[in-house]
Amino acid sequence: MAAKSAKIKRFQVSFLKFLDEKKIPDVHIYHHVMNYWSNDQSEISLQELKEAITGLCNENCILSKGNGHLSIGVAGVSEEDQKNNAVCTILDAGRSFVKKEELKRTVKTWFIVGLLLAAAFAVWRLKVVAYIFR
Secondary structure, three states, X not given: OHHHHHHHHHHHHHHHHHHHHOOOOOEEOHHHHHHHHHOOOOOOOHHHHHHHHHHHHHOOOEEEHHHHHHHOOOOOOOHHHHHHHOEEEXXXXXXXXXXXXXXXXXXXXXXXXXXXXXXXXXXXXXXXXXXXXX
């Protein structure tokens, strides 16, 4: 279960970044969702992607116009209608979520870099001490 939630969260962050990068309020999401789903590395179903988008709507991070994202991939709905109806708008909560996730990633990266530098310093220090006491 944890693996699925990590995949869904990764998609949600990616999706919010996609919406945040667009400078228009209403973003057509059909191609982004379908490209993410068809990516061999995503390992997530189309239904899970739509549920992830619904989760973002429930958390007031985005607004899906008429819940058009639910029509993506539905049999009987023309592809043109799916493209036209799947429109989302990112809200302020979504933008702040993206900023928090980017900050977390930056902190983790600098923490790892700090650990690597500390380890390198410790190895160097041990070599100096070993050289002195030879």
